[in-house]
Amino acid sequence: MTLLEVRNLEVTYPGGAAAVRGVDLSLAAGHTLGIAGESGCGKSTLALALLRLLPAGTRVTGEILLDGEDVLAMRWGRVRAVRWARASIVFQGAMHSLNPVHRVGDQIAEPIVLHQGATAAAARRRTGELLRSVGLPVARAAAYPHELSGGQRQRVMIAMALACDPRLVIADEPTTALDVMIQAQILRLIRRLVAEQDLALMMVSHDLAVLADTCDRLAVMYAGRVVEEGPARRIYEDARHPYGKALSAAFPRIGEPASRFAPRGLAGDPPDPSAVPSGCAFHPRCPVALDVCATQDQALREAAPGHLAACVHTRTPVADTVDTAEVSVAEETGETS
Structure with a gap:
């Protein structure tokens, strides 16, 4: 069953920069799709457009169907309800995405309280479960972001993305700032969570080797367009x-x-x-x-x-x-x- 379908998506920033030009993509539940390309090819713009996270004044046309519902046609209240609960995003650079003055456990618990109406005690229990699922001890919930390593912060970001049991997770360069050993751990974690929770994963990266090792299919973008699409391993070995x-x-x-x-x-x-x-x-x-x-x-x-x-x-x-x-x-x- 198709969970996400993108039809003729066009994104133009104020000033006329066409960052995404006529992209068509689809992703089924339980499957993984990699988006590859150099910086400036439109990968992150595409990822942000899916949840309407682009700056004000950006022109977005086409269709983004999430479970058959067009995200671009939703009222803002509906968009806010969809974020976290049905689709979430792991941003590039966890240190810049986490609030430095709040404990990471409180940041994970916040969407659980807001979107699921959980009590504070229930949110804390769920936070502990999420931390364990990403390989962190529950005690790390009391830490501030600067007290964690880069790999631990990235695990916290993944836990936050899973907080409200979304069906789609978008990961924008989740391992770019990590060393090779930690990158391998995060990739194993992502593969395990996709398999265990039947998630649909869209992963953005410039590294074809990472995507070929993590994703079922791959879409290569250049100048805002998809120029190649197919089985990830086949593209990596025989583009x-x-x-x-x-x-x-x-x-x-x-x-x-x-x-x-x-x-x-x-x-x-x-x-x-x-x-x-x-x-x-x-x-x-x-x-x-x-x-x-x-x-x-x-x-x-x-x-x-x-x-x-x-x-x-x-x-x-x-x-x-x-x-x-x-x-x-x-x-x-x-x-x-």
Whole structure:
């Protein structure tokens, strides 16, 4: 059963920056969807738009259906009721999201009291259960945010997101500020909670390896659009869009010395959302672009069963066309073969 369906979502900030352009996505209960891309590709804007958390003056069009109800058409009172109770978000950077002058237990208990009408005693009991579920001792409820480690604060944020038993959890870069060991612990925790509580999870990250290890499906965004979508592991191992391939190659892989000694990347930066190039937005950075790419945008089309890509080379694996990473490195260093 589809829990979340996004149809033709467009988000334009005051001043004309088109951060999200015509995005279509769906997510079923008990499933996980990763949203990948560089900074500035529209990932976090998409996540915030789902719960109407964007700044005043932002223009949002399209449909965001949560259990069939359009979030964009809701009155504000209804939106406030939906947040926490049906859908919640784990923000990037727990230290900036937690109130520094309140104990973390009180911050977890607050939505339980407000949204579920629980007594203070019941909220404290529920807070203890939530802390245990994320691997923290109940005694940490009395701590202030600055008294916790980065990993502990992130666990508190996850406990807060689960406080009112939502069906959808949106995690915006939940492990970015954490070291590798703590990141692995948080990812194991997220996978366990999704399985145990039958949650629908949307996870935002720039790291394809993290998303491939955590999510069922993956949507790669560039310049506000989804340019590739499909099974997460398949995209990580065999991307059919040059941008997806570049993201996958950007991180060294354990057991592959070549990826450590010859780091790969992609020259340049995503375009300014207020000045997106014509045609395929990726063509100025794409090493396999054709003339048509500069004038004609590419729609998502089937690259393999259940795997879509918006590229003229969709039917041919990108690796068979040209090695995106090698061309990018050559461009940056000025080397030619």
